[in-house]
Amino acid sequence: MTKSPLQRLYQEVSAHLTSMQEATTNDPGMLDSYTDGSTAGLRVACNYALSAEGKRVRPLLLLGSARAVTSQGVSSAALSAVSRAIEIVHIYSLIHDDLPAMDDDDMRRGKPSLHKAFDEATAILVGDGLQARAFELIADAPDISAEQKVRMVKILARAAGIRGMVGGQYTDIQAVDSDLGLEALQRMHMMKTGALIQASLALGGIAANASDEQLEALDKYGQHIGLAFQVVDDILDVESDEATLGKTKGKDAAANKPTYVTLLGLNGAKSEARRLLAMSLIELDSFGESADGLRDLARYLVKRDR
Ligand code: IPE
Ligand code: IPE
Ligand code: MG
Ligand code: MG
Ligand code: MG
Numbered sequence: 490m491t492k493s494p495l496q497r498l499y500q501e502v503s504a505h506l507t508s509m510q511e512a513t514t515n516d517p518g519m520l521d522s523y524t525d526g527s528t529a530g531l532r533v534a535c536n537y538a539l540s541a542e543g544k545r546v547r548p549l550l551l552l553g554s555a556r557a558v559t560s561q562g563v564s565s566a567a568l569s570a571v572s573r574a575i576e577i578v579h580i581y582s583l584i585h586d587d588l589p590a591m592d593d594d595d596m597r598r599g600k601p602s603l604h605k606a607f608d609e610a611t612a613i614l615v616g617d618g619l620q621a622r623a624f625e626l627i628a629d630a631p632d633i634s635a636e637q638k639v640r641m642v643k644i645l646a647r648a649a650g651i652r653g654m655v656g657g658q659y660t661d662i663q664a665v666d667s668d669l670g671l672e673a674l675q676r677m678h679m680m681k682t683g684a685l686i687q688a689s690l691a692l693g694g695i696a697a698n699a700s701d702e703q704l705e706a707l708d709k710y711g712q713h714i715g716l717a718f719q720v721v722d723d724i725l726d727v728e729s730d731e732a733t734l735g736k737t738k739g740k741d742a743a744a745n746k747p748t749y750v751t752l753l754g755l756n757g758a759k760s761e762a763r764r765l766l767a768m769s770l771i772e773l774d775s776f777g778e779s780a781d782g783l784r785d786l787a788r789y790l791v792k793r794d795r
Pocket of ligand 2: 582586594682
C-alpha cells in the first residue's frame with residue numbers, strides 16, 4: 490500500500506527522534522557529572538520525560554515545512570538536531586504546565602506527570618535543563634550555517650519566551666475565574682500554543698533555505714493551524730476520554746478557565762476549528778504538491794481525538 494504524505498512525514502520524523510534520551514543525557518560532555526553521581530537522579534528524570542512519546546506535532550510541522558520548500562538537499566542530520574530541539578522545548582513546557590502551581594495535572598502522555606513520578610523541584614529543574622539543552626542542540630547542529638543557526642535560535646527564543654509560550658501561559662493562569670473576551674482568548678492561544686507551532690515551521694523553512702515569501706506563507710499557515718490546534722485541545726478536554734488523551738480530562742472546567750468551548754460552545758468551537766483549517770490551507774496555495782504533508786497534517790490536527 491502506498492503511504493500518504495502524512496505517513497511519509499511521520500516515518501521521517503520517527504527516524505529523526507529515535508532515542509530522544511541520547512539527545513540530552515548520553516552526551517559525552519555530560520558524562521563527567523553523571524559518573525561522579527551528583528546528577529544521576531536528574532538524568533533518570535530527564536530520561537523519563539523524553540521516553541514518553543507524544544504526537545510529535547512540532548517536528549512534523551518542521552519537517553513538513555522543509556519538504557514544502559524543497560524535496561532534497563536538506564541535511565538529514567541537521568533536521569534531526571533541530572526537530573529534537575523543538576520537541577524538547579515542547580516537553581519542557583508540558584512538564585512546567587503540569588506543576589501544582591500551574592495546572593496541577595497528575596497525568597501526561599499516559600504516565601504520571603514528572604512531578605508525580607519524581608518531585609516538584611526535580612520537575613522544575615528538568616524543564617529548565619531541557620530548555621537550555623534545546624538551544625545547545627541547535628548551536629551544535631551539523632550542516633547548517635552559523636547564520637541559519639542564529640536565525641533559528643532567535644526565532645525559537647522569542648516563541649518560547651515572554652512574547653510567546655511563557656507569556657501565553659502567564660495569561661492562562663491569570664485568566665482563571667475570569668471572563669476573557671474572544672479576542673483576548675485568541676491572543677492567549679496564539680501565544681501559548683501558536684507561537685511554538687509557527688516557530689517549528691520557520692525553523693524547517695530556514696533549514697531548507699526558504700525565501701522570505703515562502704517563510705511568510707508558512708507563518709500564516711502556522712498562525713491559523715496553531716490557533717486551531719489549541720481550539721481542538723480545548724474541545725478534547727471536554728469530549729475525549731482519558732485513556733485516548735493520555736492526560737486528565739475536564740481540567741479546564743475544573744480550574745474554571747475560559748476556553749473556546751466556554752465562549753462559543755462545543756459546536757461553535759468545532760466550526761471555528763474548521764474555519765481555521767480552511768484558512769490555513771489557503772495559505773499553502775503558493776506551494777505545489779510538496780506541501781501535501783502540511784495539508785494532510787492540518788486536516789489531522791483538526792480531526793484528531795488525542
Ligand atoms: C499539548 O500539546 C499542549 C498544548 C500545547 C495544547 P500536544 O497535544 O502536542 O502534546 P503531545 O506532544 O502530543 O503530548
Ligand atoms: C498548555 O495548554 C500549553 C503549553 C504551553 C504547554 P494546556 O494546559 O491546555 O495543555 P494540556 O491540555 O495540559 O496538554
Ligand atoms: Mg495549561
Ligand atoms: Mg495543562
Ligand atoms: Mg488543554
